[in-house]
Each structure stands twice: as C-alpha cells, then as structure tokens.
Amino acid sequence: MERREFIQKSGVACLGIIVGGGLLSACTKVYYAQYVVEGSLIKVAKSEFSDRSAVVIRDHGLPAPIYVVKDGEVYTAVLMLCTHLGCEITPFGQELHCPCHGSEFSNTGQVLAGPAENPLKKFKVETKNDFIIIT
Numbered sequence: 001m002e003r004r005e006f007i008q009k010s011g012v013a014c015l016g017i018i019v020g021g022g023l024l025s026a027c028t029k030v031y032y033a034q035y036v037v038e039g040s041l042i043k044v045a046k047s048e049f050s051d052r053s054a055v056v057i058r059d060h061g062l063p064a065p066i067y068v069v070k071d072g073e074v075y076t077a078v079l080m081l082c083t084h085l086g087c088e089i090t091p092f093g094q095e096l097h098c099p100c101h102g103s104e105f106s107n108t109g110q111v112l113a114g115p116a117e118n119p120l121k122k123f124k125v126e127t128k129n130d131f132i133i134i135t
C-alpha cells in the first residue's frame with residue numbers, strides 16, 4: 001500500500017470511529033447515581049432523576065449493577081445480570097441487552113427476546129421523603 005492510499009484509508013477509518021463513537025455514546029448513555037448503603041438498604045436521592053428516567057448503581061457489594069428506572073412516581077430496580085448464563089447486561093435505549101448471546105429485556109426486567117427465559121431479578125423499591133430505598 002502506498003503512503004497516499006494509507007493516509008486516505010486511515011482518514012476514512014478515523015471518521016468511522018468518530019461517527020460510530022458518537023452514535024454509540026448516544027445509544028448507551030449511562031448515569032451512575034450517587035447512593036448510600038445503610039445495612040442491606042440502598043438509598044438514592046430522588047433528585048438523581050431530575051433530568052433523567054434511569055440511573056445505574058454500581059457497588060462492589062453487588063454481583064452486578066442495579067438499573068433503576070422511573071416511570072412517573074413509580075421506580076423499578078432490577079439486577080443487571082442476565083438470567084440466561086449470568087453475563088452483565090447493558091442499557092440500550094429503553095431496553096437492557098445482553099452482549100453474550102443477545103437476550104433483550106424491558107427496562108423493568110421482562111424478557112423481550114431470548115435465549116433468556118426468565119425476567120431479571122427485581123428489588124423492592126419504596127419511596128420515603130426525598131429518597132428511594134432499594135431492598
């Protein structure tokens with residue numbers, strides 16, 4: 001490959017990475033919420049949802065992050081661990097997708113596409129004053 005051809009192809013590849021990276025980040029916006037652990041409870045301020053409908057809690061004491069979605073005044077928290085073979089799933093738009101074998105879940109943990117057959121583990125969520133409490 002000649003120098004000129006290499007530079008032209010490299011430029012196209014870089015443009016693809018920039019464009020692809022922009023699209024990728026637009027598809028997978030993840031906000032890691034601030035939280036407090038009190039015994040077996042996780043407290044998250046409602047203000048963490050002020051300009052977003054979902055947050056992720058990543059804590060070393062959990063087998064996988066927790067995805068918390070807000071729908072009106074209803075909060076749902078699910079473990080981001082695929083029920084097929086246990087891979088960590090990732091947010092993808094309004095859904096959660098497994099990178100291992102392609103299972104898809106709703107943002108409240110229901111199976112949309114297999115091979116997973118069971119919904120994601122759900123946590124109990126209560127609201128108290130300015131906080132949501134996950135147990």
Ligand code: FES
Pocket residue numbers: 082083084085086087098099100101102103114115116
């Ligand atoms: S581990 Fe998620 S689809 Fe297999």
